[in-house]
Amino acid sequence: MLTIEQNERLTQVGPGTPMGELMRRYWHPIAGSAQLNDDTPTKEVRLLGEDLVLFRSAAGEVGLIEPSCAHRKANLSYGIPEPEGIRCAYHGWLYDIHGQCIDQPSEPEGSRFKEKVKLKAYRAEELGGLIFAYMGPEPAPLLPRYDVLAWDGIKDAHSTVLPCNWLQCMENSLDPLHFQWLHRYWGGWTMNRTKSAEERDRWNASVGARGAEHRKIGFEKTDYGVIKRRLVGDETEQDDHWRIGHPILFPTILRVSHGLEFRVPVDDTHTLHLLTNYRAREEGEEPQSEVPFVERPLYDEQGLLIRDYIPAQDQVAWIIQGPVMDRSTERLGVTDVGIIMFRRMLDEQMDVVADGGDPLNTHRDPVENEVIVLPCEYYMYPGYDEVGGPFKDSVPRKPDVEAVLSGEGATLKEQEGIQARRRVWGVGEPRDYK
Ligand code: FES
Numbered sequence: 516m517l518t519i520e521q522n523e524r525l526t527q528v529g530p531g532t533p534m535g536e537l538m539r540r541y542w543h544p545i546a547g548s549a550q551l552n553d554d555t556p557t558k559e560v561r562l563l564g565e566d567l568v569l570f571r572s573a574a575g576e577v578g579l580i581e582p583s584c585a586h587r588k589a590n591l592s593y594g595i596p597e598p599e600g601i602r603c604a605y606h607g608w609l610y611d612i613h614g615q616c617i618d619q620p621s622e623p624e625g626s627r628f629k630e631k632v633k634l635k636a637y638r639a640e641e642l643g644g645l646i647f648a649y650m651g652p653e654p655a656p657l658l659p660r661y662d663v664l665a666w667d668g669i670k671d672a673h674s675t676v677l678p679c680n681w682l683q684c685m686e687n688s689l690d691p692l693h694f695q696w697l698h699r700y701w702g703g704w705t706m707n708r709t710k711s712a713e714e715r716d717r718w719n720a721s722v723g724a725r726g727a728e729h730r731k732i733g734f735e736k737t738d739y740g741v742i743k744r745r746l747v748g749d750e751t752e753q754d755d756h757w758r759i760g761h762p763i764l765f766p767t768i769l770r771v772s773h774g775l776e777f778r779v780p781v782d783d784t785h786t787l788h789l790l791t792n793y794r795a796r797e798e799g800e801e802p803q804s805e806v807p808f809v810e811r812p813l814y815d816e817q818g819l820l821i822r823d824y825i826p827a828q829d830q831v832a833w834i835i836q837g838p839v840m841d842r843s844t845e846r847l848g849v850t851d852v853g854i855i856m857f858r859r860m861l862d863e864q865m866d867v868v869a870d871g872g873d874p875l876n877t878h879r880d881p882v883e884n885e886v887i888v889l890p891c892e893y894y895m896y897p898g899y900d901e902v903g904g905p906f907k908d909s910v911p912r913k914p915d916v917e918a919v920l921s922g923e924g925a926t927l928k929e930q931e932g933i934q935a936r937r938r939v940w941g942v943g944e945p946r947d948y949k
């Protein structure tokens with residue numbers, strides 16, 4: 516349980532807030548590269564409580580600037596892309612990607628007025644089919660080249676804007692137990708009531724097999740965030756779920772199966788949930804010309820929150836905790852040790868920033884940043900013949916925090932008798948489970 520003030524300190528991300536300052540030390544994805552094209556060269560975005568316009572110039576450069584033209588405030592998302600930047604729809608002032616006004620065509624010849632006009636602008640860079648923004652002080656850290664973003668291969672991505680605070684989404688990633696309840700039991704209950712026999716069977720065989728009862732959970736601090744481990748069903752500490760686990764990349768990313776899940780703080784009560792998938796190219800398969808990007812809906816035709824795939828079930832859980840979860844009245848159990856650890860880490864890293872330091876998981880060494888290969892259980896790494904790739908012989912140290920759970924659970928009658936089995940990720944079809 517936190518005080519109201521502690522909860523605000525952890526959740527509020529606007530300019531000048533402690534968490535807002537911490538978040539401004541990281542690169543955040545705000546769109547898919549494919550979303551800025553000839554038909555839609557601009558996009559209104561909101562990030563860390565600030566409204567902005569993202570655009571692609573006719574030369575292909577990406578800019579991120581404040582939305583209102585300095586002249587008489589026309590929204591630049593209606594602007595026209597030109598090789599040097601974006602030209603305002605109203606009277607033709609032209610801005611480059613740094614927000615500098617470089618043309619005021621109707622001012623008198625020789626006027627230097629434009630030199631005094633500059634809009635707020637932030638850095639934007641593309642990687643792995645996504646556009647990332649950095650809103651903090653200079654010198655900016657490097658955009659981290661996480662494995663599935665940096666590797667050559669076949670990728671796709673999708674996003675949904677959620678009406679809830681970002682921390683609810685991240686606390687879910689420090690809460691392995693929820694898989695057994697939210698996905699296997701509630702998700703299974705939902706799917707078995709609403710889906711065709713074929714879809715039900717597929718779901719029960721897949722998620723029913725993966726959601727065995729949790730007996731132990733453990734969390735270890737690393738130089739990129741946290742690695743989480745779990746013991747489920749009859750698994751032992753020699754099994755991948757404990758020995759390798761998978762990471763939370765501080766402060767807003769989950770690396771799991773063959774993708775990344777970004778929980779980007781739009782503002783205090785909205786989060787952009789953006790997910791990527793990766794697979795290696797098959798022999799003879801052509802490289803992608805573009806990474807497909809889809810904005811997925813939150814609601815179905817009946818106006819209900821969509822809940823028929825794993826990340827959507829997570830989204831339901833985060834949304835039903837409220838726009839900003841009231842942590843002043845929560846009652847945490849032993850199952851929540853990872854969440855408590857993560858909140859402490861956030862608190863410490865806000866202090867690091869306040870003291871002028873570089874917080875955890877900021878990268879400045881180009882050699883180390885070439886590709887950041889991350890541990891992930893039951894994962895087939897490209898270029899390796901065995902599951903686990905470079906991590907196959909990992910020996911974990913004792914977690915910083917761990918908890919022994921009862922191992923109790925509930926089973927749907929539709930899932931009775933389904934044998935626990937592990938799915939190997941990184942081969943074959945795109946992921947929609949985690
Ligand atoms: S309002 Fe943009 S040029 Fe006038």
Ligand SMILES: [Fe+2]
Nearest residue numbers: 693694825829
């Ligand atoms: Fe989940």
